[in-house]
Amino acid sequence: MEMETVKYLQILTEEIHSVVVATLNEEGRPETRVIDMMLYDEQGLYFLTARGKSFYRQLMQQGYVSLSGTKAKRAVRVDGKVRNIGHKKLAEIFAHNPYMGKIYPGDTCEVLEVFQLYEGTGEFFDISNPAHIKRGSFVIGKAAEVATGYQVSKACVGCRRCLSVCPQACITMGENDCAHIEDSHCLSCGRCAEVCPVQAIHRPER
Amino acid sequence: MEMETVKYLQILTEEIHSVVVATLNEEGRPETRVIDMMLYDEQGLYFLTARGKSFYRQLMQQGYVSLSGTKAKRAVRVDGKVRNIGHKKLAEIFAHNPYMGKIYPGDTCEVLEVFQLYEGTGEFFDISNPAHIKRGSFVIGKAAEVATGYQVSKACVGCRRCLSVCPQACITMGENDCAHIEDSHCLSCGRCAEVCPVQAIHRPER
Known part of the structure; x- marks a missing residue:
């Protein structure tokens, strides 16, 4: 993974943290919700959801998401493939994000399962200077980079x-x-x- | 429009402001990007985009979005129908959001067109107390309210x-x-x- 990519995943996970993820609903329409980006590493991004949510079912069926987040005039977007990794990294996620133990106390966290975004493309935007915006693109895993501008x-x-x-x-x-x-x-x-x-x-x- | 609904639209527009909107791309997959929620009134939400963006083409073809935003442990989601209203409200949007004049100076703003989300359903989440989250739902326009929980x-x-x-x-x-x-x-x-x-x-x- 390139250094620049690691930097963008770090911004998404540590600085922005709360992002919006889109899947398709039962009617094939886009559906969004706010989730927290829990961890990142050289193998991608990690987030979780509960087995009882429609979001969980959609992730299992579709294996694909588009997500975006923004904070302090910077934005990151990632589109790519996701896979369920069960309870792998769940303890690490709760250790790294202690507030999760308050939402899901004790053994109630067992209803959560972890998803890894392991292959995809991303874009980074910085509009802190609105007269001169900055953009960049990056790749996670084996995805092919795509040209986006005119x-x-x-x-x-x-x-x-x-x-x-x-x-x-x-x-x-x-x-x-x-x-x-x-x-x-x-x-x-x-x-x-x-x-x-x-x-x-x-x-x-x- | 109910008082509660106006409050949620106000939080989305004035407090959260930068939200994430999902449409479908050419392959029928979800696609997200960060946009700013520019205005709200009794008739819904208003945002804009440039005619040259794929987002513009998707809005014109699909007439439907799902959007979510979050700030300070509060989140709002809205799914619903959108329509193009051209340059109507464009001057009001630029007056209300002066930074837009720096991104699109002078007459370059003519490439922007305004979209109104006029009918849809929404949800509000407050997780400022993680041991006791709060949720609410609301309706824009003639949409039917939907039950969401177990x-x-x-x-x-x-x-x-x-x-x-x-x-x-x-x-x-x-x-x-x-x-x-x-x-x-x-x-x-x-x-x-x-x-x-x-x-x-x-x-x-x-």
Whole structure:
């Protein structure tokens, strides 16, 4: 696991801690709830839920989640595969998060089971400077990294219209008088693509 | 709109503010991102996004979101229908949230469009006292309220096993020597249902 990835998982677990996880409900619609990110290590992220919750059933059936969390103008998103690891790491989770022993006192914690997010992709956003946001992406396990922001193709005619409409001023003229979008500061608002006279600006599908 | 509902929308918009919204991606999987809840009124919740984002396309196609947010040991969840209201309320949103003018300066805000969550159901959680959590539910617009916690049917034989296994001690003996679950403190962990010898405890499907 890359150093940067470890840093993002640490922010998610230790700083943000309470995150929102989405699964699908019985009707195939998205369903969210707040959960706490309990632990992280080189093998991924760890959280838990009780066997009686619909969230538990959805995790077992779907094996996939999208989660996001934010605190102090920083946000982290992770989409990926999850698997049930039973009571493995449960004692470590309760030792690391002592408040859990108050919600589930004594042996009532046995109703909880641990899930590991072991493979997925993530994004990091820092908007502490709103005039110049920062983005980064990372990978957990064997997932393939995905491009997310807008990109300029060779069809660019160098008219510079996109430069003047970017809210974050993150488009410059690059090689061969062709516009270049600095992905790490792009809001993905799409304004550049709307004004391009030759449809040279596209966003890769996730 | 009920007074309690207005209070929950106010907590979501003014106190929590940055929430996580889930839609479905192109593959029918859940996809989350952090957004800011910009305004609320008697007609629902208001947020915005840029036309170039995949989130925008998903909102237009699906017309439905699940969102959750948390701050200071309180959490609010809302699931419901959304509709695009264009630039209506955009000026009000920028006036009420001045930092938006730094992210989208000048006329670049025209790439943003406003969405209204006008019909849905919500839940409120307060875990500031972890030994005694509090829950509540509410409705936006014409949605039907849904029961969420575990309930005891008339099949209960009064054995009291469920009373002793509840992490939150929120089960008491009620009328006719039949167990009663205090829904407003239930974690929905399902431990009571697991020990019931006559399967008298069930959770209504959402």
